[in-house]
Amino acid sequence: MSLADFRGEVQAWLRERLDGKFAAVVGTGGPGREHEHVEERKAWEQELARGGWVGLGWPRDAGGRGASIEEQVVFYEEYARAGGPGRINHLGEQLAGPTIAAFGTQEQKDRFLPGILQGTDIWCQGYSEPGAGSDLAAVRTTAVMREDGWHIDGQKVWTSLTQYADWCFVLARSDAGSERHRGLSYLLVPMRQPGVEVRPIVQLTGTSEFNEVFFDDAVTAADNVVGEPGAGWRVAMGTLAFERGVSTLGQQVGFAHDLDQVIAAAISSGAVEHDAVKDQIVEAWAGLQTLRHSALRTLNNDASSSTGVEANVSKLLWANWHQRLGELAMSVQGAAATVVDGDGFSPLQTMFLASRAGTIYGGSNEVQRNIIAERFWGLPKDRA
Amino acid sequence: MSLADFRGEVQAWLRERLDGKFAAVVGTGGPGREHEHVEERKAWEQELARGGWVGLGWPRDAGGRGASIEEQVVFYEEYARAGGPGRINHLGEQLAGPTIAAFGTQEQKDRFLPGILQGTDIWCQGYSEPGAGSDLAAVRTTAVMREDGWHIDGQKVWTSLTQYADWCFVLARSDAGSERHRGLSYLLVPMRQPGVEVRPIVQLTGTSEFNEVFFDDAVTAADNVVGEPGAGWRVAMGTLAFERGVSTLGQQVGFAHDLDQVIAAAISSGAVEHDAVKDQIVEAWAGLQTLRHSALRTLNNDASSSTGVEANVSKLLWANWHQRLGELAMSVQGAAATVVDGDGFSPLQTMFLASRAGTIYGGSNEVQRNIIAERFWGLPKDRA
Amino acid sequence: MTDSADTAELRSTLRGFFEQHAPTRSQLADDPGQWKRLTTELGLTGLAVPEEQGGSGASYVELAVVLEEAGRSLLRAPLLSTAVAAVVLADSDAGDLLPPLLDGSMSAAFVVGDVTVDGDRLTGSVAQVVDAAAAGLLLVTVGDALYAVDAAAATIRSLEALDPTRPLAAVELDGASGRRVGDAAHALDLLHVALAAESVGAARAVLEMTVAYLTVREQFGRPLGSFQALRHRVADLTVELEAATSTVWYAARAAAERAPDLPVVAPLAKATATDAFTHIAGDAIQLHGGIGFTWEHDAHLYFKRAWTTALLHDDARTLRRTAFDRGTRG
């Protein structure tokens, strides 16, 4: 199929559903808005699966469609353009699935991949712990093997979409007395059990994208460990490397929508008449073009010429760009931005507030800078 | 005398000379231009001394005039406004003199202060060493006491006005085998002797404000040590504290002159028609007002409420402000700024280039930030 | 702000009061008891009103110190609006309007927007007015003039504000009777200085909170404050705060002395102070990491106050332009 035909197929499929049965989910979800239309978005996940769009870029032998990078780009662009909702299982599709496909046993693949590909099993991530911030190796959650499987005790934090999840991939310390990166195991833990409690964290947006998860003698089967017990760090790092940049192109279509809203607000308030405000809008627009060029360049990389820090560069670029856009959104509205009209924060207010979290979650700006300095330039690490 | 009368006296005295015999020195000297009219500026220093303007703020018992802060402010403002040249002995008046007055013996005061107050002895500073950068305690220059006095060997760098100086205050290691801040002595060393060689450092401006100084068995009398031998660090730190902010008000009048030139260039190129350029000019102007308010607030400080880092805050503020102004100077000229017309760089080009040094010399921005974090907030030092 | 001995004592008294009675989280709802203490007990609304008019006879410098301290705890009560209104009225021939402001029985609000006057009848609607919902007295700018209007003669609608510690309302005037009480420009200058003082106080509080966090919080086995990149960020924010504090310091003195350059430095003070406040409050969230963007932590309250103050009563760019035009004219 030509790329243009493929694009046409994507457009038609999305239009039929998003103009029709799933019209309610258009534009819902995403940063600061994960609480919107949860049940409909779960159904949407299964609808996507029936259309064959889940696991689009997964290899065929893992049950995916093995689509080319170009096709994936087209899908993400059209998905965002059509106002497709925030994907409620993106952690399952983007992280859990590929990790199990790469590091799991055949039994694990058979057991877990179909649920992801059918959109029936929602996943969340259990990495960060309270008090550890960006220090991923400071894991204190324990996992002890007993006759009925792994028993997990501890607390994870900053987990997104947890309250809707069926499964969680958890990094836990399985070797008592081990330190830092050693002695950790990568466990797949069912969320629907008495030993698991989820407490939403209310953010400055007033909504709860993130949660605390308490494991109090939670249990999972003995063979729900990915990779060797005690060798979970390598698996967890592998998970982080699966972000290949394709989905960032979809994210950018959302950014373009944000920018359009800012421009509309600047026109409506008259702020755009100021040359200086126009300059800021032009800079935001130019920054977005560069985000796109960066994603395309990354996708074109052959292994030999990649910098190894594309994901870190990309994270800093988009998080800072989006935060500046959030500030611009306020400036162009002027005093009107200080008022909450109607039911809760406006989309631009939510964007402004949520953009403060983008530079912190998923590896803070500071951690990204450390990695770039150390991995790309070989500059010394911070002394521990 | 009222402050207004005092201002009148300063204006009249300066006008008579700068419109007359010393017209040639008007506007000369300063960053990137210390090579201009050196002999006339030496004569000017003595003329100032005859007028009683050298040591204006020194205490009377040190031979100064004991002028109030307000009077000093008036003098520096009027001096700069009249186009008074860069002071060729400001290190003598601002640092060496006050240090000797505070830490020296009566004999040292009698010996050295008159030459400074009369403008006949020009001083330079020997602190920084090659390879040590901002690490002032990394002194390797040695001083050994023999029968005929101290023998000094080593190398200093980034010393300004050295080629015109008669004396140098030198921080040297007098206790062999000592380390860091211990075992240093604060020595007064005559520059006109065979053991001292000065090599100008050509800067990116093409001129030589700074120099290297080589001490090769240079000698100074046994009693030309300020404070106890081996206790020079305390004296050197005392020297750095004498910058009380008064002279920064004079510096700011020079900055205002720079800003006026930038505005004139923006008008002449038409760049000022761009609202965004106008904004940048307005920001530069506003920043200059804040520099002035900061200096005035510092001068009004009573000891109980001072932050202890005023000088560091002030250094960061003005150095960054001036560097941004230098960039603005280029932007407003556009392509014309890329050409050197006539005899050497234009004043705005020189300002642009010299402003890159302001964030490095006299304690780099990085060192100032360290000090603010450590001294003001008590945050941990870098581990050595 | 740098204090003389007198203002240092005032500051210390106020800080004690606010730490005891007005911690940040208590500012999320009105507290009539607190307002009573601020007015009758401490006499703060009349602080810069001459004694012969029933005030404390202190100057705008002392009022600025009080507002800095109020800013630290993001005070919700209408102290700023009412105290500035009292200074304006004390300087007018409408001193008879003062007593209820001084004894706390009435608060005031400044209504700045498109209002026109016909005879003594004011008409217009202003979309965002700080402290208007609780106000008994409105001071309304009409072109160059300032009018006093009984709040009962206006239609006032409470609004939900982005900053939950700063009450906003929409004010509608439909031929309300107004009394000319002075010039708008001078009142706005005083208001700008007051907002600037409040902003540097709040900015200093959130920066102190951030440094305290960096000092105790460990990551990678050492305190966050030992990471140089974070320490340098704190240093840069300190420089910006100290610079803004200097301009506010200067402007408060200019207000106290009615110095000729007050019209220049007043807008400059608000611009400089709110720039520093928005930067510091934004970085405070970043430096706190995850906890900094939770609803429970105070950082977002400072952040919302910073942006709200920056956007109300003209933004920094506009104010700097105004200052420049005034300062370089002639």
Added chain:
Amino acid sequence: MTDSADTAELRSTLRGFFEQHAPTRSQLADDPGQWKRLTTELGLTGLAVPEEQGGSGASYVELAVVLEEAGRSLLRAPLLSTAVAAVVLADSDAGDLLPPLLDGSMSAAFVVGDVTVDGDRLTGSVAQVVDAAAAGLLLVTVGDALYAVDAAAATIRSLEALDPTRPLAAVELDGASGRRVGDAAHALDLLHVALAAESVGAARAVLEMTVAYLTVREQFGRPLGSFQALRHRVADLTVELEAATSTVWYAARAAAERAPDLPVVAPLAKATATDAFTHIAGDAIQLHGGIGFTWEHDAHLYFKRAWTTALLHDDARTLRRTAFDRGTRG
């Protein structure tokens, strides 16, 4: 820029050449021998000219790689002007002007300014023209059109340049005979992409030089590169450089393919690249400390090249506006 296998080989060849024959300090004066090697030996002026017209038949992508490498050593020779001119002429019906450019017997310069045409006579004076002093052929923009003019028909006066590695001249045309060879806009797009490629190459070189310095230089008893504030500065500069490199990468491909969005991304590429270059070169001086602002050290040469490139052929603000207007039209 990210390379395919082919461009990686080209890059490696060129880097070897420039490291051997064109170290930075040698760029302070003309070097005819070097020019001869660049043209006759390496055939670089005809790199992106089709083989049937005497060139090497590579694309604008390869030319961009060459110019990145030339930028690394701040090449003084008129390679950029001449190679871009060759691409423009190869695409016109003035292919007969190509041979002297390809064999190195003549170099070219782009004259962009206020020039008018009357019949085929060009008149005007342009104040700053890169590479004009040595040029045999001038490509002159007149409104939307591009004309070829024999340099002998113009009055060309060498200028002293702020950047000693980039020769500038003033060009005076007084009824000089011109030959219409194409459109100005497309030629300027190609020129912008070329300058952008050169700039990211130079920026990367001075950033690498800076990191190397931080790695070896010790202060306070440890390498400068172990100070987190400096490492984070390097990281931020890296992000800016990688972003700019991406836009240049995209623009070079758009130029090679004559993609419809070339007019959008070409000005954007120059703006993004020179912003990154000025920031990196400025911080390079700072990060080198005292040695960085001496005449002897190369940092100031990169700094002067960065600012010169940013100011010539429209500044970043103007170029971004152009890109925006083109990119959002319709």
